[in-house]
Amino acid sequence: MSNAWNQTRRMKRLAVGSMATPGYNEWWVRRINDNTPKPSQENSQSIEEHLRKLEIEKLRKAKNKSEEDLDSLKTDYKKLRLSMRTAGLGKTSEQWC
Template sequence: MKIFTVGAMTTPKYYGWWSKRVNGNIPGPREEHLQVIPSELEIIKQDFEKRSLELGKKIERLEEEKMRLGLDVDIHKLEAEKLMKENNKAEEDLDSLKTDYKKLRLLIRTAVTRAREVVLEKSLLEYQNEKAGLKARVAELEKLLHQYRNHNSTIELKESLSKVEELKEKIGELEDTL
């Protein structure tokens, strides 16, 4: 930067301006420095209005949040009711399945018992038939034994009679010879 200086051409106005200058800044007119200082009441009023505005905004935010939370609560309530209904239905289904299972187990036990009963009845009938057959065979064998004994007795009697007659003849011959 070139500085051009020409002798002592400074005026008192320039000198005043030069002394008011701060760090190369040029101050504006004095009116800018003149400000109206508010009273303490006005300051309190401004603070109150500012705080009131802030609180109003905060209240609005809280009301919006309250509304959102209310909606969330409603949604959660609906979901909880839905889950409760589903849970109740699941419990009813479970109870129904349990009763069906018990009935089925009873039916299976009954069927198994009936099948065993049929098998046992069949076995019993077979054993009874076998027993009856064996009784008939025993009766037949006893009859044959009795017949055989009678037949043997008859043969023995005939033989005994023949011997008795032979002996009678011998006795008769011996008596004659004597």
């Protein structure tokens, strides 16, 4: 429905475009611009603040992932050391005697 309305409106604009006065064209541009949504003053943030928050969030996620990976590596290392002790692989030649 919305697309049909836009197409019809565009067709009318094209058909009447050559007969339009400069005043009408100015009114039309203002009307189109008035219909665009504007951010509310309460919720508006500057682009720099928004980008800064996104960057901080990205770094925080990377830090959390790094910490999880480190914990996983520590666990794997402990398991490997335990299995080496169990199998006797960590001994030197003097310790075998």
